[in-house]
Amino acid sequence: MFDLRPIGYVIGLLIAILGATMILPMLVDLAEGRGHWSVFLESSVITMLSGGLIALSCSNGLRAGLNIPETILLTSGVWVVLPLFGALPLMLGESELRLLDAYFEAMSGLTTTGSTVITGLDGMARGILLWRGILQWLGGIGIVVMAMVFLPELRVGGMQIFRAEAFDTMGKILPRATEIAAQISVIYIFLTLACMLCYVLIGMSFFDATVHSFTTISTGGFSNYDMSFGRFTGPAEYVAVLFMILAVLPFVRYVQLVNGNGRPLLRDSQVRVFVGMLAVLVAVVVFALMRSHSHPFEQALRESLFNLTSIITGTGYASADYMRWGPFFIALFFFVALIGGCAGSTTCSIKIFRYQLLFSSIRVQLQRIRTPHGLFTPRYEGKPVPPETLNSVMVFFVFFFVSLGLFSVALSLTGLDFVTALSGAATAMTNTGPGLGQLIGPSGNFAGLNDSAKGILILAMLVGRLELMTVYVMLTPAFWRA
Amino acid sequence: MFDLRPIGYVIGLLIAILGATMILPMLVDLAEGRGHWSVFLESSVITMLSGGLIALSCSNGLRAGLNIPETILLTSGVWVVLPLFGALPLMLGESELRLLDAYFEAMSGLTTTGSTVITGLDGMARGILLWRGILQWLGGIGIVVMAMVFLPELRVGGMQIFRAEAFDTMGKILPRATEIAAQISVIYIFLTLACMLCYVLIGMSFFDATVHSFTTISTGGFSNYDMSFGRFTGPAEYVAVLFMILAVLPFVRYVQLVNGNGRPLLRDSQVRVFVGMLAVLVAVVVFALMRSHSHPFEQALRESLFNLTSIITGTGYASADYMRWGPFFIALFFFVALIGGCAGSTTCSIKIFRYQLLFSSIRVQLQRIRTPHGLFTPRYEGKPVPPETLNSVMVFFVFFFVSLGLFSVALSLTGLDFVTALSGAATAMTNTGPGLGQLIGPSGNFAGLNDSAKGILILAMLVGRLELMTVYVMLTPAFWRA
Ligand SMILES: [K+]
Ligand SMILES: [K+]
Known part of the structure; x- marks a missing residue:
C-alpha cells in the first residue's frame, strides 16, 4: 500500500497557506466596514488549524522524494481537498452558498475555470470578490508549477516533450522543484503587478484592477461584475488581451528572458503558431462582424480581439454576448475553446503543442x-x-x-x-x-x-x-x- | 504525371453498369403504367453511352495493376463521378430535382448516407423510389469491396490490420480483387433476398420489401415514405434490426461461414464488442424510456432496439421521433452515431475496431x-x-x-x-x-x-x-x- 503521510504533509501545508491568504480579504472587509470581516477570520482559523493538524499528523512520515503513484495522488489530492477549504468563506459569507455551490465556485476558482454560481456580484462584500480572485490566482501559479514540474515527469498527455527543457534551462542552477516554483512565482507576481498597474492607468479602481489582474494572469476569468468584462469596454479590453496572451506563453521562456536571452521566446514554435492563429481568427471575425453587423472597425476589432483571446486562452471573460452575433460565431467560439494556449503556462484545454504534434x-x-x-x-x-x-x-x-x-x-x-x-x-x-x-x-x-x-x-x-x-x-x- | 487511362477505363465501365441497372426502375414504371418509364430509358441511354465512351477512349491505356496514387484516384473518382449519373433520373423524373439537389440525393444514396431532399415520397413514381434503393444497394456492395480490398492496401486509418486477413482467408483460393468481390457479392445478394423475404412474410408489399431490403442491407436508410420506417411499426422493426446488425458484421466471417467454419464469426472480438455494447445501450434506453415516458415494455424494447440499431449501424431509419424523447436520448443518439459497426462491412463512422485499438x-x-x-x-x-x-x-x-x-x-x-x-x-x-x-x-x-x-x-x-x-x-x- 501507499504511505499517504508525505502526501498528507504537503497537502496540509498547502491548506495552511490557503488559510493564511484568507487574511487579505479579511483586511479588505475590515476596511470596507460592513462587518463581514469575521467570516474570513473564522474561515482562516478553521483552515489554518485543519491544515496544520494534517501536516503535523503526517510529519513523522516525511521522506525526500515521492514515487510516481504518490505524485499522482498528491496532484489530484491537492485539487480535490483545497477547494473544500476555499469554499468555507463562500458558505459562511454574504454569498451564502450551500456546500455544493461553494465547492463548485471554489473548484471553478482553483482550476481557473471561472464559471460562477453567484449572482449579484456588483453589490457583494469585497472580501468575497477578492477571495474569488485569490483562488484563481493561486490556482494559476499551481498549474504553471504542475505543468512544468510534475506533468512532464508523469509523462501525461505528451508533456514529457518538455521534460528535458525545464530541467535543461533551469536544472543546472535550480535543480529542485521548489526552486523552479520560486523562480516562476517571481515572474508570475511581476506579470500580475504589471497587469494591475496597466488596469489602474486606464482608469480601473485599485480594487477592480487587483482582482481582475489576478483573474487575467491566471486565465481564470472571474469578474467583480455580473456583466463580466462588459463593464470595462474600451482600452481595458486591449490591456486584458495583452496580459491574457502573456499568461498563456510558455513560462520557461520568461525565465530565459529574465536571464538576458529573449530569442527563445520569439523563436518558440508554440508561440508563433499561437500568435499567428489568433491573428488569422481575429481577421476572420473582424471581417464577419463588419459585414454582418456593420460594426465600425474599432469596435469590431476590439470585440473580436477581446472575446477570441478570452476564449482561446481559456480565460472566459465576456465583453459582449456573442450568442447574439449569430450561428457562425457561436460554432467558431465553441471550437476555438478546444484549442488553448501554450504548454507550461496557466492555460488549459488541448493546447497548441498537441495540435502541432498531431498535425506533424x-x-x-x-x-x-x-x-x-x-x-x-x-x-x-x-x-x-x-x-x-x-x-x-x-x-x-x-x-x-x-x-x-x-x-x-x-x-x-x-x-x-x-x-x-x-x-x-x-x-x-x-x-x-x-x-x-x-x-x-x-x-x-x-x-x-x-x-x-x-x-x-x-x-x-x-x-x-x-x-x-x-x-x-x-x-x-x-x-x-x- | 499520372496515366489516367486505366482509372478512366474502370470508372467508365462502372458508369455503364450503373446505366444498365436503370432498366429495372424503367420496368417497374412500365408496369405501374404512369408513363414515367421514359425517364429511365433516357437516363439509361445517356449513362450507358457516356460510360461506354469513357471506357473505350481509355481502353488503349489498360494495364495489369494500379499503383497507390492511382488506386486513390480511382476510389475517390468513382464516388465523385457515379453520383452525377445517378442523379440523372432524379432530375428528369417526377422528383424534378435541380442538379445540386439531385447530386446530393445520389451522393446520399451511393455513400449509403440516406439523408433525403425529396418530400412527398408516398405518392412518388415507383421507379424513383426503386432507383434510390438501387443507388444505396450498389453503394453498399461498393463499400464492402473497397473496405476489404482497397483500404487495407492503402493503409487508411488502421485498415491495414485487416490486410493479411482478407488475403489469408480467401487469398489462396481467390487471389484477385474481382474474385473477392464476386464471393462477397453472392453473400450480399443472399442477405438482401433473405431480408426481402422476411419483410414480405411479416406483411410488407413486395415492392416495399424490395426497396427496404436494399436500403437495410446497405445500411443506407432511404425509405419509400416520408415518415420513414414509422410506417412499419411492429414485427417489421425486429426484422430490420436483425438485418441491420447482419449488415455491419465483418463480411469476411460470412465467407468463412459459407465454407463451413462458423467459429470465427462468433469469436471475432469486433462482433462481440458490437453486440455487447448494443445490448447494454438498449437496456439503458429501455429502462430510461419506461421510467420517463411509461412506455409498456414491448414498445420500449422495440423502439429503443430499432432506433439504436438504426443509428449505431449508420442505417438512419427512424420509427419514432426521438427528438421528442428528451435531452438524454438526443445526446445519446448523437454520440452513438459516432460508434459505427465492424470493419469490412457496409458500415461507416469510426467503427468498433478503432475504439478497440484506441482503448488498448x-x-x-x-x-x-x-x-x-x-x-x-x-x-x-x-x-x-x-x-x-x-x-x-x-x-x-x-x-x-x-x-x-x-x-x-x-x-x-x-x-x-x-x-x-x-x-x-x-x-x-x-x-x-x-x-x-x-x-x-x-x-x-x-x-x-x-x-x-x-x-x-x-x-x-x-x-x-x-x-x-x-x-x-x-x-x-x-x-x-x-
Ligand atoms: K477560465
Ligand atoms: K445511412
Missing part, C-alpha cells in the same frame, strides 16, 4: 499512404518526436473527446438540452468558463443548474485541469496494486 | 504512467499491434474530429444554428442520415437547407465514406508529384 503526425501519415516504403518521421521544432510521446498525445486527444462525450451524455441525463450539456462539458473540461445557450452562455450563470449537473461539472473541471490521465490512471486497478 | 492504447498509456519502466504492448485479438497501425488509427480519430469541427463551422457560416450544423456535419461524415433538431432531425428533411450547406454536406458525405485520408491525401502537393 498526420502529415507523415499522408506521406506514408502516398509512398508506403518511404521513411518519414514526425518532428517538433525540427527534432524527431519519439513514438511514445506521440502516442501519449494521441491518447490524450482520444480520451479528451471520449470524456467530452460521456460528460455531455451525463449532463443531458440531468435534463439539460443538447447545446447546454455539450458546451457545459466542454467549457468545464477546458476550464474556460462560459458555455453556450441562454442558461450558461456568456451572459448566463451556472446557478440555475441542478445539483447533479453541478456535481458532474465539478468532476469535469478537475479532470480537465489535471490533463485527464492524472485522474483516470487512479481508476485502474493496477494503480492501487503494490 | 489508452490502457497501455495508463500502465506506463503508473510504471514508467515497464514494457507494455497494445494488442488486438491477442496479437501485438504494430505502432504504425496504431498511429494510423489515432490519426484517423484526430482527423475525424478536426474535420467535424471544420465542417460544423462551415455549415454554421451558411446560417445554420449550432445543433443543426454540428449534427449535420456528424450525420454526413458518419453516413448515418438524420441529424438533430427540427430541420434535419429524424422527422425532418434536408430539402430546406440552402445550397452552400448542401454542397458542404456532399463533401462531408464523400470524405466520411472514403475514410477521410483517401480524400485528404489528394490535397497534399506531394501526392501530385511524379
Whole structure:
C-alpha cells in the first residue's frame, strides 16, 4: 500500500497557506466596514488549524522524494481537498452558498475555470470578490508549477516533450522543484503587478484592477461584475488581451528572458503558431462582424480581439454576448475553446503543442499512404518526436473527446438540452468558463443548474485541469496494486 | 504525371453498369403504367453511352495493376463521378430535382448516407423510389469491396490490420480483387433476398420489401415514405434490426461461414464488442424510456432496439421521433452515431475496431504512467499491434474530429444554428442520415437547407465514406508529384 503521510504533509501545508491568504480579504472587509470581516477570520482559523493538524499528523512520515503513484495522488489530492477549504468563506459569507455551490465556485476558482454560481456580484462584500480572485490566482501559479514540474515527469498527455527543457534551462542552477516554483512565482507576481498597474492607468479602481489582474494572469476569468468584462469596454479590453496572451506563453521562456536571452521566446514554435492563429481568427471575425453587423472597425476589432483571446486562452471573460452575433460565431467560439494556449503556462484545454504534434503526425501519415516504403518521421521544432510521446498525445486527444462525450451524455441525463450539456462539458473540461445557450452562455450563470449537473461539472473541471490521465490512471486497478 | 487511362477505363465501365441497372426502375414504371418509364430509358441511354465512351477512349491505356496514387484516384473518382449519373433520373423524373439537389440525393444514396431532399415520397413514381434503393444497394456492395480490398492496401486509418486477413482467408483460393468481390457479392445478394423475404412474410408489399431490403442491407436508410420506417411499426422493426446488425458484421466471417467454419464469426472480438455494447445501450434506453415516458415494455424494447440499431449501424431509419424523447436520448443518439459497426462491412463512422485499438492504447498509456519502466504492448485479438497501425488509427480519430469541427463551422457560416450544423456535419461524415433538431432531425428533411450547406454536406458525405485520408491525401502537393 501507499504511505499517504508525505502526501498528507504537503497537502496540509498547502491548506495552511490557503488559510493564511484568507487574511487579505479579511483586511479588505475590515476596511470596507460592513462587518463581514469575521467570516474570513473564522474561515482562516478553521483552515489554518485543519491544515496544520494534517501536516503535523503526517510529519513523522516525511521522506525526500515521492514515487510516481504518490505524485499522482498528491496532484489530484491537492485539487480535490483545497477547494473544500476555499469554499468555507463562500458558505459562511454574504454569498451564502450551500456546500455544493461553494465547492463548485471554489473548484471553478482553483482550476481557473471561472464559471460562477453567484449572482449579484456588483453589490457583494469585497472580501468575497477578492477571495474569488485569490483562488484563481493561486490556482494559476499551481498549474504553471504542475505543468512544468510534475506533468512532464508523469509523462501525461505528451508533456514529457518538455521534460528535458525545464530541467535543461533551469536544472543546472535550480535543480529542485521548489526552486523552479520560486523562480516562476517571481515572474508570475511581476506579470500580475504589471497587469494591475496597466488596469489602474486606464482608469480601473485599485480594487477592480487587483482582482481582475489576478483573474487575467491566471486565465481564470472571474469578474467583480455580473456583466463580466462588459463593464470595462474600451482600452481595458486591449490591456486584458495583452496580459491574457502573456499568461498563456510558455513560462520557461520568461525565465530565459529574465536571464538576458529573449530569442527563445520569439523563436518558440508554440508561440508563433499561437500568435499567428489568433491573428488569422481575429481577421476572420473582424471581417464577419463588419459585414454582418456593420460594426465600425474599432469596435469590431476590439470585440473580436477581446472575446477570441478570452476564449482561446481559456480565460472566459465576456465583453459582449456573442450568442447574439449569430450561428457562425457561436460554432467558431465553441471550437476555438478546444484549442488553448501554450504548454507550461496557466492555460488549459488541448493546447497548441498537441495540435502541432498531431498535425506533424498526420502529415507523415499522408506521406506514408502516398509512398508506403518511404521513411518519414514526425518532428517538433525540427527534432524527431519519439513514438511514445506521440502516442501519449494521441491518447490524450482520444480520451479528451471520449470524456467530452460521456460528460455531455451525463449532463443531458440531468435534463439539460443538447447545446447546454455539450458546451457545459466542454467549457468545464477546458476550464474556460462560459458555455453556450441562454442558461450558461456568456451572459448566463451556472446557478440555475441542478445539483447533479453541478456535481458532474465539478468532476469535469478537475479532470480537465489535471490533463485527464492524472485522474483516470487512479481508476485502474493496477494503480492501487503494490 | 499520372496515366489516367486505366482509372478512366474502370470508372467508365462502372458508369455503364450503373446505366444498365436503370432498366429495372424503367420496368417497374412500365408496369405501374404512369408513363414515367421514359425517364429511365433516357437516363439509361445517356449513362450507358457516356460510360461506354469513357471506357473505350481509355481502353488503349489498360494495364495489369494500379499503383497507390492511382488506386486513390480511382476510389475517390468513382464516388465523385457515379453520383452525377445517378442523379440523372432524379432530375428528369417526377422528383424534378435541380442538379445540386439531385447530386446530393445520389451522393446520399451511393455513400449509403440516406439523408433525403425529396418530400412527398408516398405518392412518388415507383421507379424513383426503386432507383434510390438501387443507388444505396450498389453503394453498399461498393463499400464492402473497397473496405476489404482497397483500404487495407492503402493503409487508411488502421485498415491495414485487416490486410493479411482478407488475403489469408480467401487469398489462396481467390487471389484477385474481382474474385473477392464476386464471393462477397453472392453473400450480399443472399442477405438482401433473405431480408426481402422476411419483410414480405411479416406483411410488407413486395415492392416495399424490395426497396427496404436494399436500403437495410446497405445500411443506407432511404425509405419509400416520408415518415420513414414509422410506417412499419411492429414485427417489421425486429426484422430490420436483425438485418441491420447482419449488415455491419465483418463480411469476411460470412465467407468463412459459407465454407463451413462458423467459429470465427462468433469469436471475432469486433462482433462481440458490437453486440455487447448494443445490448447494454438498449437496456439503458429501455429502462430510461419506461421510467420517463411509461412506455409498456414491448414498445420500449422495440423502439429503443430499432432506433439504436438504426443509428449505431449508420442505417438512419427512424420509427419514432426521438427528438421528442428528451435531452438524454438526443445526446445519446448523437454520440452513438459516432460508434459505427465492424470493419469490412457496409458500415461507416469510426467503427468498433478503432475504439478497440484506441482503448488498448489508452490502457497501455495508463500502465506506463503508473510504471514508467515497464514494457507494455497494445494488442488486438491477442496479437501485438504494430505502432504504425496504431498511429494510423489515432490519426484517423484526430482527423475525424478536426474535420467535424471544420465542417460544423462551415455549415454554421451558411446560417445554420449550432445543433443543426454540428449534427449535420456528424450525420454526413458518419453516413448515418438524420441529424438533430427540427430541420434535419429524424422527422425532418434536408430539402430546406440552402445550397452552400448542401454542397458542404456532399463533401462531408464523400470524405466520411472514403475514410477521410483517401480524400485528404489528394490535397497534399506531394501526392501530385511524379
Ligand atoms: K477560465
Ligand atoms: K445511412
